[in-house]
Amino acid sequence: MGMDSLARVINTIRRGKVQVLEISSKLGSNGDINIAIRVRGEESEIEWLRKKILVLVDVTSVEVL
């Protein structure tokens, strides 16, 4: 599922009205993937993105820093 989960997240980001500055992902030994995305955009758009990613079936949590 690893790459598919990542692709699902990327597909969601594609639809966001934000400028993507950086994406990195790390596959953990337990199969978890940690994805870090640095974006620029209006707060409401970032919030849209956070919620849209959170509702994906294979996402466990989203943190906005």
Add this chain to the structure above:
Amino acid sequence: MHILVIPFGDALGTRGDGHGNSVKIRAADALVRAMKNLGVRHLFGIPGGSIMPVYDALYDAEDIKHYLFKHEQGAIHAADAYGRITKKPGVVLVTSGPGATNLVTGLANAYMDSSPLVAISGQVATPILGRDGFQETDIIGVTFPITKLNMQVRSPDDVVSAFTTGYIVSTEGRPGPVLIDIPRDVLLGSTGSIEPIPKIHPKTFGGEPGREEILKALRLLLNAERPVILVGGGVCWSGAWDDVITLAEILWAPIVSTFPGKNCVPNDHPLYLGPSGMHGRLEADAALANADVVLAVGTRFSDRTVGRFKEMNTKAIIHIDIDPSEIGKNVRTEVGIVSDAKKALKAMLRELPSAIQEEYNRQHSGRRSFIAWLKEIRRKYEEYIEAKAGGMKPFAPWKVLKVLRRTVPPSTIVTTGVGSHQMWCELHWDVYIPGTFITSAGLGTMGFGLPAALGAKIAASNRPVMLIDGDGSFQMTMNNLSLVRDYGLPIISVIFDNRALMLVKQWQIYMYSRRVIATEFTKNPDFVKIAEAYGIEGYRPSSYEEIENIVRRALRTDEPVVIDIELDNEKDIVLPWVKPGEWLTNAVPPEGLEVDLVWRG
């Protein structure tokens, strides 16, 4: 968050030979057994090379009936409607390559209308994956944005757990379509153990709503001068129509709906004004436009419903939705409640007696005059169209709908295609029993209606099913008529035949200076003969009475029928209409009808 416990063992139906020895069976057989154990009784599909192991496994499965379609799009729309009626996922079987890509529109349709289904696509054998094999398509890559979940199974031991997971995920929380892609060699492989699919966390957001949010919402509603309840499709899924009605009656608040929400509340209730928006009712547009507080339940605030977001943001909006990503997505909310609609409304009703009753009583009389004004808009419009109907020859579309409505029983399930006939239904088809109106609202898929009618009839064989379609929409999927006789599915098909893509033509007339291009059909097929070719009686009536008689006879004899209703394609313009991007009070009324949609107290 809710972590799902999946009954893997139950799904397989066996974990051994009873003596502690594991029994290995073909993965395709295990899949079919899992379907049976999950209660799947109907399948919709078309076989082909990569999915053949599943069809082979079905050979001995007497409890599961397979419906063979002529095109995969028909199968998936039927499964979509089946899921909306039964509240259980419709299951689709297709082969790889074109079989799978033909599902794309149906998946997108189900995704947009939050409809549960599970599509299983065969795939080329794993050694050929990625080598551009015959009928190989990366259907997972294709369907990421239009599925709630999709996955490719790479091991026979994962087949049952993938299906079971997908089956549950499709109805969990906000429903949606799931696609499971299984290579042929995986289906042919042996399995004895069932491994859970890792890292799938189906989740239902919003259990019981917070008391503070509920009280805040109630305070807003009780203090409002013109509260309005906006009902969306989520009310149907939640089964919350009684709670909506009770709350509206207590608050004396008019109810308007989205287009899918029309299916979620009895349309003959005195407080229901109809759908608002692009092709909504004038009184519903006026209600929503002039509301000071809006309680929106199970809706995503589509631009199609509210016209323009700017004005909506001047209102105090209470938004209840099971999907947290919908709260604040399109409009600014005063109170956002992430919850199942029924749970939230029940909580509101529980708290209501203890809320500020006195304040509510003070406001009550003002609400009555607001509703009286909205009803006056309705009266004017109804009077106007009644007078105009005689001038529309041979038929006025809205009058045809009224004739049909009084002829078929309230429990009749109606499906539609997409186009002007659908918009006439939005305006004039009264849904008496929630859940009986199935349409492609979000994606607007022409061709949806006929296969959806078949899926509805398969789901509810004891109830009448009527398709109301347009000639353009009908022609996109009319090959599905073959299933009517193949499987004894007596549906009534009514075609609003204006020999045009009329709704597009309407846009050309109003928004492109009457530059009508590529929307008028020069010559249609004869739909009566088309019906006869499929062994179905076809009629082209010339009076309203004749329409009524044909439908009554079809209902009495339980026979299918195709009725071709010829319409004047110059006069078949659907008004009122809120142009794209316009505010609701700017609705274009029918020519000659003067009505002010701004409340002046």
